Amino acid sequence: MATDLDNALVSNVTYGDDAAIHGLLTKLRREDPVHWTAPDGFRPFWAITKHPDILEIEKLNDQFHNEPRSVLMNIEAETGFAAMWGGPDPKTGRVSPLRTLIDMDGEDHRAYRGLTQAWFMPVNLRKSLEARTVELAKRYVDKMMAIGPECDFTKDIAVYYPLHVIMSIMGVPETDEPKMLQLTQELFGGGDPDMQRKERGPGSNVIADFFMYFNAMTEARRAHPGEDLATVIANARINGAPLGPIETASYYIIVATAGHDTTSSCIAGGLRALMENPDQLKKLQADPGLLNSAVDEIIRWVTPVQHFMRTNVGEPYTLRGRTIEKGQALQLLYISGNRDEEVWPDADTFRVDRENNRHVAFGYGAHLCLGQHLAKMEIRAFFKELLGRLDSIEMTGPSRRVQSTFVSGLKTLPVRYRLRAA
Numbered sequence: 001m002a003t004d005l006d007n008a009l010v011s012n013v014t015y016g017d018d019a020a021i022h023g024l025l026t027k028l029r030r031e032d033p034v035h036w037t038a039p040d041g042f043r044p045f046w047a048i049t050k051h052p053d054i055l056e057i058e059k060l061n062d063q064f065h066n067e068p069r070s071v072l073m074n075i076e077a078e079t080g081f082a083a084m085w086g087g088p089d090p091k092t093g094r095v096s097p098l099r100t101l102i103d104m105d106g107e108d109h110r111a112y113r114g115l116t117q118a119w120f121m122p123v124n125l126r127k128s129l130e131a132r133t134v135e136l137a138k139r140y141v142d143k144m145m146a147i148g149p150e151c152d153f154t155k156d157i158a159v160y161y162p163l164h165v166i167m168s169i170m171g172v173p174e175t176d177e178p179k180m181l182q183l184t185q186e187l188f189g190g191g192d193p194d195m196q197r198k199e200r201g202p203g204s205n206v207i208a209d210f211f212m213y214f215n216a217m218t219e220a221r222r223a224h225p226g227e228d229l230a231t232v233i234a235n236a237r238i239n240g241a242p243l244g245p246i247e248t249a250s251y252y253i254i255v256a257t258a259g260h261d262t263t264s265s266c267i268a269g270g271l272r273a274l275m276e277n278p279d280q281l282k283k284l285q286a287d288p289g290l291l292n293s294a295v296d297e298i299i300r301w302v303t304p305v306q307h308f309m310r311t312n313v314g315e316p317y318t319l320r321g322r323t324i325e326k327g328q329a330l331q332l333l334y335i336s337g338n339r340d341e342e343v344w345p346d347a348d349t350f351r352v353d354r355e356n357n358r359h360v361a362f363g364y365g366a367h368l369c370l371g372q373h374l375a376k377m378e379i380r381a382f383f384k385e386l387l388g389r390l391d392s393i394e395m396t397g398p399s400r401r402v403q404s405t406f407v408s409g410l411k412t413l414p415v416r417y418r419l420r421a422a
Contacts, residue, residue, distance in 0.1 A: 265409025
């Protein structure tokens with residue numbers, strides 16, 4: 001029988017409330033860090049809340065797989081996906097053939113990840129994108145100054161800067177960026193009344209809209225290759241064969257969505273953390289050399305990807321005295337691991353000078369986030385530009401989080417500020 005705690009742990013509303021989700025996870029870390037969770041309307045799973053346990057599971061890639069359940073969904077959503085794609089694959093148990101990098105394991109994952117990995121390596125980013133991210137950071141701080149002295153920082157600034165960076169890498173025209181933003185917010189915010197798609201019924205499907213857009217892009221890049229990431233994906237080959245239409249579009253989707261939404265969440269959440277901790281804001285402005293440590297602390301503090309799922313495909317495994325049977329799923333709660341008091345005694349304190357920050361916001365092991373270096377570069381460039389020109393800033397009303405168990409961040413952040421010209 002489901003408990004109130006179990007139902008709260010899978011509720012979008014809980015994740016939309018900072019105090020509620022962190023209070024619940026603090027209780028689990030203290031009392032039941034490997035928690036069997038059987039909520040109403042969901043297939044049961046183990047909730048893993050401690051930092052070292054998350055690392056332990058992430059290291060065992062041969063035993064704990066992303067397939068067939070990479071992200072938490074309720075039974076109704078899983079059934080809907082199965083119906084959309086013609087039912088689960090009898091061999092793998094996947095509810096759909098929509099296989100992005102987060103759904104793959106083993107050789108498949110290594111092969112697909114390798115297609116674009118070089119694009120996101122630090123040496124290539126410094127050569128091809130660092131100057132561009134600095135230029136764009138200035139553009140958006142200039143925009144902030146132009147629309148000031150007040151704005152909704154999330155809606156007016158934070159969502160657009162990383163969006164423009166990743167879309168320009170992919171080769172998506174700037175005129176199509178609003179469409180990509182809307183689709184991403186509808187995808188990740190499907191459980192949030194403000195973000196979810198308003199139209200329902202046949203013919204109104206976010207994934208289908210993504211597929212239509214990127215299938216057309218694939219045709220264009222195969223006919224006329226360019227120098228963008230879309231060309232790499234469209235013309236990629238695995239084991240000598242081109243990617244199929246589902247694999248190609250799925251690859252685009254993970255880059256196009258995760259490539260900006262999580263970074264914008266860190267920028268907005270990072271600014272809120274600095275406003276809520278004015279001593280840390282002053283410290284960072286006085287010593288820009290702390291930017292690197294501040295960026296990692298912002299990412300730890302925000303943790304935009306709340307969780308990923310794994311499934312035990314091997315023998316029973318014991319974790320903190322609990323036996324995880326073959327076929328059982330685990331929810332790796334990064335948002336909890338990044339506040340683990342045994343790793344950070346002051347885990348609930350935001351510190352821009354925190355050293356050796358071993359956060360798990362980018363995951364760990366084989367599935368370590370492909371775009372982590374780009375995200376850090378963008379966040380660092382933005383705050384370097386903003387804080388170098390900032391005289392004052394304060395919130396003018398409450399901020400609000402996206403109600404989502406998977407990817408979340410601030411959907412509103414009203415602020416008043418004074419900036420200097422560059």
